[in-house]
Amino acid sequence: MKAPRETDFAYQAVYRYLAQLIDEPVNDARVRLPSLRQLAERLNVSISTIQYAYALLEKEGRVYSVAKSGYFAQPVPAANTLYSGNDLLESLYVNARRPGMLVLSTDDPAMLQPIDSPLLLLERELLRQYPRQPQTHSQPCGELELRRALAARYTTSPLRCWHADDVYIGADLRGVLEILIAVLALKGATVVVESPCDWGILRLLETASVRVIEWPVMVDGGLDHDLLEELLEVEPVRLVMVSSSLNMPRGSLASDDNRDAIAQLLRQHDCWVLENDCYAELGFEPGGLRFRDLLAPERLIVFSTFEKIMGPEAPFGYLLSRHLGVELQRHFLLRAFRLSAIRQKAIARLYGNGRIDQHLQLLRRRLKDGKVQMIQLLQERLVDTVRFVEPQGGATVWVRPVRRVDVRQVFQRLLKQQVVVAPGELFSLQGLHAQHLRLSHSVGNEQELAHALGLLADALRMESMG
CATH class of the missing domain: 3.90.1150.10 (Aspartate Aminotransferase, domain 1)
Structure with a gap:
């Protein structure tokens, strides 16, 4: 394999190498790809690096894995129109x-700086500490250790504090948001959404028959106070969804004064506030006010995912809410997410050790x-x-x-x-x-x-x- 430039990362070079193998002309028969160990030896990189590259290709639908057999390339028809x-x-x-x-x-911001090696290393250590055995108790809302770690991370004062019972973890962000839509009974309800907005969230709301009113971000990155005030006065708004800090995909930030003015307006109206925290950790200059710093938790719900900062090895979604506990617990129990307890423990340890x-x-x-x-x-x-x-x-x-x-x-x-x-x-x-x-x-x-x-x-x- 051609040696990558110094600015390239090992997994990117492995990813390109595998992509070339996949793209080589073949018939429609399934093509078995080299094993993790074979590639690690061939390319002189760690097995975890190979595993991360395969995980990206699997997420893209270009490879699939078969238990005890390895990875295979998805057949590509000759007429690829x-x-x-x-x-x-x-x-x-x-x-x-x-x-x-x-x-x-x-x-996929995490592609630039993967954290798979320490995550998988911790997971192996935890597997030795917690040998597989029948689970003595169910944790349908997520592993308690990770819920505690998230609650501690989001707590900023005695008034704006969170506890493990306020945290709910699901297999992915979509599943968590589907539960939230059901618990808040948003079908047919009116929701104001900061725009532009992630297409996955928009399609989910549309599929759930939620009436979406878009609230465009202004040219300077600020949020239009007058427009939101008008909407709250004339429309039966059940929920307002805002970015905690960074609006994506614009990548813009509203000023602290603008954010404070919006928070004051939201406090005057009886509607839920849903804070999208998926990108808050990805601002180039950390800091600045977030809506959860300005709003009392009584009508505030926060949602996020580990995937944007950790990559596909941590696909879990989560939300924080100090209310609706009985209904949220019931829906998480009914959904019966199958989550890796060891992977969640490993993520919690990464938060705990800095x-x-x-x-x-x-x-x-x-x-x-x-x-x-x-x-x-x-x-x-x-x-x-x-x-x-x-x-x-x-x-x-x-x-x-x-x-x-x-x-x-x-x-x-x-x-x-x-x-x-x-x-x-x-x-x-x-x-x-x-x-x-x-x-x-x-x-x-x-x-x-x-x-x-x-x-x-x-x-x-x-x-x-x-």
């Missing part, structure tokens, strides 16, 4: 899984370096073509073409060049952000990124000329 359906999100997902595509639409905070310092640094590189490339390659919001955190950049174009056509042009971007309309249910794109700076190397941005510039120019 573009998806031509009308669902833009489905088109993005299908094409992102095609071999050879540069997926510039992804949002390893998560060390990891976050390195991850923020990597993300900031990636942002600087991406901004420089945008200024070099698309200076007269796009405007962008300089992100204050995360792994993506929110861009807008200077001239009005059909972004869907730009998306299709780039697919033919084997590049996948995320059109802005995916982050809205009401047609907002159709003149925007979300681009990732956490994929590929500098040459691949520069090439992809050059293709984007060409596609925008061709589309603007008509």
Whole structure:
């Protein structure tokens, strides 16, 4: 294998090596891939690094594992045509899984600084301490040790304190939010959502027949106080969903004064406040007010996931609520999430020994370096073509073409060049952000990124000329 540059990470090199193996032309018969040990010896890296690369490919649907047999490549038909359906999100997902595509639409910040090695090492140690035996008691809301660790992390004062009984952990974020929708009886109810918003959350609300009113973030990154006041006065709003600090995908931050004014307004109205905390730890400069610092816990619910900061090895979602305990416990019990107690214990130990905070310092640094590189490339390659919001955190950049174009056509042009971007309309249910794109700076190397941005510039120019 060609030696990676110093700026590359081992798992990225392994990932590219495996991707090339998968993309080699074969028939439709299943192709067995090298074992973890074989690859570790062949590439001179740790088994955990190989395991992480395989986990990413498995998440993308490009490989699958068979118990006691190993990993296999998903067969790819010879006629690998573009998806031509009308669902833009489905088109993005299908094409992102095609071999050879540069997926510039992804949002996996943890890829830049994986924490799988210490996590798996702790897990092995815990397996020796807790040999497998019949479980003496059920913990349907998650492992108590991890719930205690999260409660301690979110506690900031005697008034804004959390306990293990206030924390609920599920297999993934979607499952946790589905339970919350049921407990709050949001079907048919009106929910105000900060926009742009993660497409997974929007699709979930839409599927659950929730009436969503979008609350667009202003150009300067602030939240529109007057618009929210009007909505709260004229609409039967059951819940308002806000970002705890960092709005993604814009990567922007509202000022502390603006956030405080919104909190004062929310305190005057009888509605639930749902704080999206998935990206709060990924701001380049930690600190600043969050809504849970400004609102009493009585009407506040917080949700988040470990995946954005730890990667696919920690897919669990969780929420914090000091109320609705009986109903939340009942629904978590009925859902019967199958969670690895040892994996949860390992995550709790990473919080307890300070390893998560060390990891976050390195991850923020990597993300900031990636942002600087991406901004420089945008200024070099698309200076007269796009405007962008300089992100204050995360792994993506929110861009807008200077001239009005059909972004869907730009998306299709780039697919033919084997590049996948995320059109802005995916982050809205009401047609907002159709003149925007979300681009990732956490994929590929500098040459691949520069090439992809050059293709984007060409596609925008061709589309603007008509």
